[in-house]
Amino acid sequence: MTGTEASVTRGREGSVAKGPALFDLSGHRALVTGSSKGIGLALAIGLAEAGAEVILNGRNAEALESAREALEECTGTKAHSVAFDVTDEAAVQDAVREIEDRIGTLDILVNNTGVQHREPLLQVPADTFEQVLHTNLTSAFLVGRAVAAGMVERGRGKIVNICSVQTWLARPGIAAYAASKGGLAMLTRGMCAEWAGSGVTVNGLAPGYVITELTRSLVDDPAFDSWIRGRTPAGRWAAVEDLVGTLVWLAAPASDFVNGQVIAVDGGLTSVI
Template identity: 40%
Template sequence: MTPTPVLFSLAGRSALVTGAGRGLGFEMAKALAQAGADVVIHGRNEARLAAAAEAIGTATGRQVTWTAFDVADFKAGRAAIAEIAGRFGRLDILVNNVGARDRRPLRDFTPEEVGALFATDLIGPTLLAREAAEIMAHHRHGRLITVTSIAAQIANRNDPVYTAAKAGLTGLMRALAVDYARAGITSNAIAPGMFATETNQSLVNNTEFSAFVDIRVPVGRWGHPPEIGPAAVFLASNEASFVNGHVLVVDGGQTIRM
């Protein structure tokens, strides 16, 4: 009797998750590892990456490795992609999660500061996706997953450059979905809402802001970071093979509330 396939299994797949030393990237990397993928996590802080890789390995029973580079450094990113593909013989999944925050009025930005934020949040991920897609196309299989934000759909005051970069990622994801689909590669995005990550802890502890979350988010709370992981596993899996060019919003319903 033929065994029933395990749904959402990523066994035999290799994955790179950028910005995975903590927060949502860490949780997505852990979920991919739990599903059976060989996971490489990325960041710039080597000590943090080493600790994160060990934590994920302890939680999942799988060996997780790490690579450190600045996504705005294209040569370093290209070298890292090539090294990972050489190590595993392929690269199946790229989760473009890394992103810098610089939220202030447009009048306060210099041209150089706009360029720096775009280099990290948009240009770097674009070039990483290009390198990954070329490798994936050779094997006729791949999953490009771009982590955008609900800020790509709804704007907040005094946050124009970050919002523009995230909206650009959404456009990039859709363009890649068209360009690479015939090569066996799907391209999708995850748009998180308000999650209680380390970087948001001061807001989580702010009674007034948390009261706003209770009103604004239909489920009445912050997102728990582990709740983002299954979204990445789904989009990376064979079960999502006909999902292409989609933004999977994980926000407790915030963006659909009047």
């Protein structure tokens, strides 16, 4: 294959993208759940910088508006915010309908909403376990199904589920979280199995240990910080910006024949023992 041939991708309808167009999201519209701060907001900014029109989501409308203003100031592009609870089936259906009626059809969905719970498994209440599963796994099913209905009808779409290195690895005290992320990987594959034939790609992005507000206590713990740096071949924690390139690739034409995969962005952590 020549270099020119290698730079060309043919989509489901036979369209051709070359060179920079492989990663160009201009004219695409993306919903990012859980994007009022942290990883979700960084991913939303990355999509906007690649040309996408972004819709931010969270439950706190005031926090979402602040995030939207920050995104617009950072990227110079217009964004939207729609507050709704991704674990509420009726709210999800209403919100997706509102977005597509008021803003436009969705080309990209990033299921980023997630919650962590740290407690020995023998002490985790059953309702807490269910809450973690509902927030991290069921929400991706609810939002994914609602958005995919239109994608399947239109014959195109990109869904990226934010998994974790805990998709494959377990640590004491976070069994509920690991179970939810392992389930999310299989939901990703199930979505691929059902929707790939309709032109929808569904993949997972699995971050390693990332510096965020939620992990600050771990970063500031000298013992844990030293363990992470020693356990990770790259020798450092990830910054939220480290995740953006892989997300843009998974959302762009460059990955049109990548489907049902979970891509680790972890500095090599899952490659060594």
